[in-house]
Amino acid sequence: MTRPAPQPRVPALEATRVTVEPPAWAALERELFAVQDKAWRVFSDRYTERDGRLVFRDSLGHGLDGRDGVDDFYEAFFNWPTLYLLGGSDDLLAATRRHWRGVSAQLAEMGMLIDGMERGYDWFHQGEGMLLFYGLCLAEPGDAELRGLARRFADLYLPGGPNYDPEHRVIRAPHNGAGGPRWGFADDEAYFPWSLALRPYGMPLDWIDGFTSFDELAAAPERARAYGRVMWDRMGRGDVIVNLAATSLVTNAYLLTGERRYADWVAEYAGAWRERLDGRDVVPDNAGLTGVVGEYLEGRWYGGHYGWSWPHGLPPVGTGAIVGAANATLLTGDASYLELARNPLDTVLRHAERRRPADVTTITRRWRPHLRGLEQQETLMAPMRRGDRGWFDWNVMPTQLPVSLWHFSRDGADRERIDHLREGSSWDWAAVHTQRTKEEAGHEEPWYEFLAGRNPGFPERMLRSAMDACAQRVESIEDDRVDPAVGPDAFGIHHWQDRNPVVTEALLQLTTGSPQVLYNGGLAQMHVRYHDAALRRPGLPADVAALVSDIRPDHTVVELVNLGQEPREVVVQAGTYAEHVVHTVRADDGPALPVEGPYVAVSLPGSAQVRLTLTMTLRGGRPAYGTPWEAVDQGRVTA
Structure with missing residues (x-):
């Protein structure tokens, strides 16, 4: 049912395009x-x-x-x-x-x-x-x-x-x-709590005979308790x-x-x-x-x-x-x-x-x-x-x-x-x-x-x-x-x-490149996310901005900009749980480099900007919480 994680290979790309006026x-x-x-x-x-x-x-x-x-x-x-x-x-x-x-x-x-x-x-x-x-x-x-x-x-x-x-x-x-x-719905099995707060939604179990309206229940506590017992049994x-x-x-x-x-x-x-x-x-x-x-x-x-x-x-x-x-x-x-x-x-x-x-x-x-x-x-x-x-x-x-x-x-x-x-x-x-x-x-x-x-x-x-x-x-x-x-x-x-x-x-x-989490209990489903390689913590490093402009099935486009003068190191991760597999990455108009893993390391000199184009397979690897640091330490190669 679960799939083995691919062997990580983490290309290290260096941005070479300098931006005079950042977007x-x-x-x-x-x-x-x-x-x-x-x-x-x-x-x-x-x-x-x-x-x-x-x-x-x-x-x-x-x-x-x-x-x-x-x-x-x-x-x-x-x-x-x-x-x-x-x-x-x-x-x-x-x-x-x-x-x-x-x-x-x-x-x-x-x-x-x-x-x-x-x-x-x-x-x-x-x-x-x-x-x-x-x-x-x-x-x-x-x-x-x-x-x-x-x-x-x-x-x-x-x-x-x-x-x-x-x-x-x-x-x-x-x-x-x-x-x-x-x-x-309450520790008192006859409790009917919704007479006011949820009145706009109408009566639950409105097909039950003998109970006609919120107004009736609000005016007759015993009737409300009887309805509470029906709800206990039915719902x-x-x-x-x-x-x-x-x-x-x-x-x-x-x-x-x-x-x-x-x-x-x-x-x-x-x-x-x-x-x-x-x-x-x-x-x-x-x-x-x-x-x-x-x-x-x-x-x-x-x-x-x-x-x-x-x-x-x-x-x-x-x-x-x-x-x-x-x-x-x-x-x-x-x-x-x-x-x-x-x-x-x-x-x-x-x-x-x-x-x-x-x-x-x-x-x-x-x-x-x-x-x-x-x-x-x-x-x-x-x-x-x-x-x-x-x-x-x-x-x-x-x-x-x-x-x-x-x-x-x-x-x-x-x-x-x-x-x-x-x-x-x-x-x-x-x-x-x-x-x-x-x-x-x-x-x-x-x-x-x-x-x-x-x-x-x-x-x-x-x-x-x-x-x-x-x-x-x-x-x-x-x-x-x-x-x-x-x-x-x-x-x-x-x-x-x-x-x-x-x-x-x-x-x-x-x-x-992701929507807000579904609020009533969803887990995060980020298309890509980032890590600060110098501090070894999740998130974009200081001064770095990112923009995902395309998430079509055949490719993803990510723009990274370093607004500061200090160099920054970013690790781009495919999927919240490193579950996506990146096949290739291309920096600007350069050649496509092989990856076959969930991570790409990017070096951003001061005032540098780079446009990454990633090809990937969604959920091609085993999902897990974790960090890329072991993969970075063991798999970094110079591109």
Whole structure:
């Protein structure tokens, strides 16, 4: 299933072209690094204690379901390891590690963790909270503490662990974690927590007789408790498709350890969901404890927690399917798993129609800047959800889903799906809007247009937009009226996410040729990344800027610029996990040199610039966390 790693050969190229006036994007890129180096310190000083924990004098559990909130604490720092991996300041990694430890201790004191892992919650949220841990593992793959935790967390889902039934190949409950299956949605089996917060999404299980509306339940507590018991029985046990995000937890352990049992489980569990699709038009969102689809929903393939019906539909279903399929493909080399990822996207697109954005009622924030002034103009929209009354809840398809799938597969059919969305859009895909969602995404369209050669000014506009977004966050920190000695209360725990000034989407797109990570539990999927050969740390060296302008299947184009006078040594790595195999590299118009490995070393004298053209095979080698230093030490040759 896994492939042997190729023998590394690391050509050492030297840039010879001197740039008198560096490109504007290169100067802006280094300025963005500098701005963020100051900004994360402002956030840390304002919102954290000496040991790294967040300033928070309240406790979790009251007024909530007793289970929610863990992810919100970690999410305040979710992209800090990414900034370090891209070339952020040397002390950023230590600061991020301190915050992770401090927040973990804080959550443990509140009874939300068991031995460092969330006690039990859905993977739509756990996936968000784990991004910080995955980032730290990638940044420090040799760390014994992280490696031990990664094994322990993953073992909770392997055969013999509390969450997984290997006979029926199901994760036993929608809420799961270090405490095993956590049945229902709260520790009180009759608790109905969604009477207000999720009212816009309508009633879950709206086909159950005798329960008519949120208003009825809000006015009759006993009726609400009765409905809570129905939800416990119908939706609070068995497997759901968002549990596929747990494959990232296990894939992370494999990438750290190389232990085959982890790869085998990812293939087995993703394979179970692939088999549930076989023979169906639509991948189901639920399976009972015996593995039967619709076991507690009277045969319905829809209706599971965070599934096709409630609350969001395609976004969690599509994310879970893409994350699970990508992880299985990464570890096995079997691209047929990606059919599981394609199905949710193609399913809703078969029902797409031209509709007015003014009619959208849910998940509107992402599209407001794009559709401003076009609310009455029809654009291609797809139904996000499916219930007994058919497909409903039309919206613009979340572009990060098809873009992430195409970026991973680089398959022509996956690109055609994006082109279909573009052709049906009423708004300008080349426009860059300064917007900031908690996912720190939302600019997939102009980046895609840049890669297609239709948006040449994108790098400069995107970098300026990122700096504006960072400045807005810093200003919101400085103007924050929340008592810095007390922090927000339990109902304001998104406060920190809303002010996190670290912005990595622009840097991921431009320097690595990659989209932002899928927020509900995806692992980083960078096309290329970099290492500072002198400091032997990940990221671009000081003064060095990078731009990936082409990622077509037959070649990749990377521009490197040294804006300083000191020489810099860069190692270019193919793939987040050195999983791609570079066959040849060409510097500027020079000859193509053989590589047959994942690394290329580049020497950049002061004010030097070089354009690299790489040919490579995606996922041609064995994926693993690690560093190139052993390969550089043993395989460097003079080109």
